[in-house]
Amino acid sequence: MTDAERETVKGGGIPEEWKGKPAKPRQKDRDRRWTLKRGRKKTCPDGGQAMQIAVPVHGYESHIGADRRHRLIRTWSVSDAASHDGRALPVLLGTSNTGSGVRADTAYRSQRNEKRIAVAGLISKIHFRRAPGTLLPANRQRANAARSRAGSAIGHAFADQKHRMGLFVRTIGIARARTRIGLANLVYNLRRYLHLDTAAAA
Template identity: 50%
Template sequence: MKAFDWQLQKNGYIPMSGQIVDASLVSAPKQRNTEVEKEAIKAGKTGREIWPNEPNKAAQKDMDARWTLKMGGKIRYRSDGTSLPQIALPVFGYKSHIAVDRRFGFIRESALTSAVQADGRMLPRLVTTGNTSSGVWADSAYRSQKNETGLALRMLVSRIHRRKPAGKPMPHNIVRANAAKSAIRAHVEHVFAHQKNRFGLFIRTIGIARAMAKLILANIAYNFDRLVFHQRA
């Protein structure tokens, strides 16, 4: 990934205009485990420890993927400021974290975690100071005092969405500011849509190391497609 990015920069595609960060769930084959086995997996036990007499079964169990709930649709609020119920979809697998540059749309940084990993914790891992612009765009899941302080210490400017005040309507100025940020941040969604719809991205390997290798290949493939797009433009 780094070598490919170096070649991009060598040919003039340097990170420009800021960086956009986001994450998306990537499904994996569902595991059929008992409650006792699930607790053992959460406790960090290996497959050989859980199934000592069934080595073949242990070898086919993914011990790194996790279940999580994917909240669907845009959050909508009642007139009193309370949120309406959302649809929760169970998903088993991993979470792909990426940072793209705003100017060219190439994936510059990436990471893979289990599906339960909080998005905001990955921000320091994804943002860099190698972009010609200091702006960082992300949704409200990345907004925290720790992340805001970390960006400021690295001389980066936060363009992260602000959260709605608890129990109160969203102020109109924040609504407008978030809408302006969304127009830019939405470009990162095209990456995930491209990988899932055109590539059919699905983790069929076992273990996070192999899953990461597959994700890196998918990211490089996307960057190749993006490069072809720019070359033809």
């Protein structure tokens, strides 16, 4: 794909060169996006300035909302990899949440989302964000650590899908990606239910 074609696709259009070739748009995923996932900074062996590892990612992102007690997926959403995670929060809040706390990592923290959580009558327990070049106060570090332990239900669901189920999305278009991820979420819930039912019987 040329740079001009890429820009046209990003704008939601179809390049002129593709018109009259119906097979071409069907074979190109026009919904996927590139982004950089930034990891933790690594200290240089010579004591120089720390380097931050950035990994390019292309595709889609799965967002899920799970209950803390049973680790069942209650709400979910799919976006392209470049979309800000915080945009998925309104869908994840749902309307049947019986818990009062909303736990998520710092990518979901914004003033708009904090207002949404308050309007829904819930309590924000989203991780505190550290400003570049600064350290979090000790009380916020402890709060983040506690929230990480409580939010392990999300990590459990993603780990189960990735390692036990071997989930890998290789579809064309976000509609098919949503279908595949939605089915994986359903399968995860069924497996989780069987585990809970067996444990209760024992």
